[in-house]
Amino acid sequence: MEQISTQLAAQLYRIDCPASEDLGEYHLKMLSGEQAQGIRQHVSICPHCSWELAQLEAYLTDLAPEITFSNREKIHILVAKLIPRGLDASFSPAPFPAFALRGEADSEPLMYEVDDYQLNLEIQDDPMKPGHKSILGLLVGGGGSVFEAQLRQNGRSLQQTTIDDIGNFVFTGVQPGTYDLILSQHVTEIHVQAFQI
Amino acid sequence: MRFGVQCSNCFETHPTSSLQDIKREILVTQVELQALTLSKIRHRCTQESNRFFSRQDYDPWFCYELFRRAILQRDDRAWDAIYAQYEPLVSHWVAHHAAFAGSGEEDQFFMNRAFEKMWVGITPEKFEMFPDLKSLLRYLQMCVHSVMVDFVRQKEYRLVLEPMEDLSYQLHGEETAVEDQIAYHGSRKELWDWLKQQLNHEKETAVVYGMFVLALKPRDMLAQYPGVFEDVKDVYRVKENLVARLRRSDEFRQFWDDA
Numbered sequence: 001m002e003q004i005s006t007q008l009a010a011q012l013y014r015i016d017c018p019a020s021e022d023l024g025e026y027h028l029k030m031l032s033g034e035q036a037q038g039i040r041q042h043v044s045i046c047p048h049c050s051w052e053l054a055q056l057e058a059y060l061t062d063l064a065p066e067i068t069f070s071n072r073e074k075i076h077i078l079v080a081k082l083i084p085r086g087l088d089a090s091f092s093p094a095p096f097p098a099f100a101l102r103g104e105a106d107s108e109p110l111m112y113e114v115d116d117y118q119l120n121l122e123i124q125d126d127p128m129k130p131g132h133k134s135i136l137g138l139l140v141g142g143g144g145s146v147f148e149a150q151l152r153q154n155g156r157s158l159q160q161t162t163i164d165d166i167g168n169f170v171f172t173g174v175q176p177g178t179y180d181l182i183l184s185q186h187v188t189e190i191h192v193q194a195f196q197i
Numbered sequence: 198m199r200f201g202v203q204c205s206n207c208f209e210t211h212p213t214s215s216l217q218d219i220k221r222e223i224l225v226t227q228v229e230l231q232a233l234t235l236s237k238i239r240h241r242c243t244q245e246s247n248r249f250f251s252r253q254d255y256d257p258w259f260c261y262e263l264f265r266r267a268i269l270q271r272d273d274r275a276w277d278a279i280y281a282q283y284e285p286l287v288s289h290w291v292a293h294h295a296a297f298a299g300s301g302e303e304d305q306f307f308m309n310r311a312f313e314k315m316w317v318g319i320t321p322e323k324f325e326m327f328p329d330l331k332s333l334l335r336y337l338q339m340c341v342h343s344v345m346v347d348f349v350r351q352k353e354y355r356l357v358l359e360p361m362e363d364l365s366y367q368l369h370g371e372e373t374a375v376e377d378q379i380a381y382h383g384s385r386k387e388l389w390d391w392l393k394q395q396l397n398h399e400k401e402t403a404v405v406y407g408m409f410v411l412a413l414k415p416r417d418m419l420a421q422y423p424g425v426f427e428d429v430k431d432v433y434r435v436k437e438n439l440v441a442r443l444r445r446s447d448e449f450r451q452f453w454d455d456a
Binding site: 004005008009010011012013014015016020021023024025027028030045046047048052055056059060062063066067079152153154156180182191193 | 250251253285286288289290293294295314318323326330331334335336338339340342343344346347350353354357358385386388389392405406408409410411412413421436440443444
């Protein structure tokens with residue numbers, strides 16, 4: 001008896017569940033009225049499909065900002081400009097005592113500015129991860145606002161950190177390459193585009 | 198920052214005014230885009246995507262044109278360009294999915310299948326349902342979820358099959374009536390259709406659907422079918438009676454063959 005039950009369970013498990021892509025197209029409202037009605041009825045009695053649908057909805061909602069700006073039009077986006085070397089004498093932020101202890105910088109720090117903000121990026125070898133780099137940043141002019149720093153590459157967010165009270169932030173274990181940096185607070189974003197490590 | 202559609206030279210952006218204006222301008226834009234070479238479209242798609250990812254004003258129609266050529270013209274080179282352009286993004290979406298971490302698979306495995314699903318899913322006839330790039334990328338995100346769900350479903354199905362494998366092992370050493378001959382050779386659908394006709398009342402229907410199709414535990418059956426069963430014992434009793442009847446059925450035997 002138990003064996004027959006087991007066999008039946010194996011043969012019938014989710015036998016009338018729609019294919020996952022049909023569930024997806026149902027969610028995206030791409031199905032005809034009749035098809036949609038069939039899936040609607042099924043979902044109302046199938047906890048598995050109901051869960052998969054809820055999961056899809058949450059997933060798409062979560063990823064929505066990656067394909068649309070939605071409310072971001074309200075955000076003031078500032079694109080930071082690199083200050084050519086030799087012209088950055090006016091930018092003399094507070095010294096970097098912490099950085100000095102961490103090792104030698106690869107080259108001159110990269111200096112950026114936009115509006116009242118000034119940003120210094122220093123690239124160093126990462127002592128904890130050979131072949132990788134650390135990015136040591138200092139943002140000046142934030143006026144005490146809490147900024148988040150996000151390191152991105154090819155549209156993907158790789159690392160995120162909070163800028164501390166005096167404007168410092170660090171990314172470690174960064175592979176050589178081209179990156180974007182976004183420093184954001186409530187209504188302002190400072191973008192540093194395509195800098196090389 | 199304002200977003201709008203491109204004017205005919207594809208470099209200026211106008212704020213949108215009305216749906217008709219949008220449609221007209223899109224039409225003009227698309228006609229001109231269609232005259233551009235694939236390599237030019239591809240290059241501009243990359244440029245505009247980079248602008249998008251750095252959250253600047255951007256023009257989505259170059260990338261949309263890549264999809265249009267890939268889907269409507271079944272242009273393989275356009276598909277290659279789409280794959281190259283969106284591979285990092287789709288890989289990120291895969292890694293972001295709740296089912297990925299425990300899958301034990303590389304992101305490439307799911308990513309390839311997601312692109313395949315999109316390729317199969319969006320036929321030229323369906324393309325008109327995608328008015329803009331956002332809708333296409335949303336479909337691609339849906340395909341990522343779909344391949345993850347397929348993977349999870351297969352995993353769950355293997356768990357359902359596990360007791361059967363144990364059973365098969367046991368049967369080599371035992372002689373029973375029906376059970377030693379239950380290697381199944383029919384189609385699942387035939388069995389399902391036949392079985393539905395054998396059910397005598399609501400409780401049996403609920404047992405077959407709830408316990409075999411949905412794999413619910415007897416206690417969960419009470420919640421799934423409120424008012425149908427008196428208690429958990431009632432669920433067991435209905436199930437045992439049904440299985441005993443099936444066991445005696447010649448027709449049921451015919452669904453199985455000698456191992």
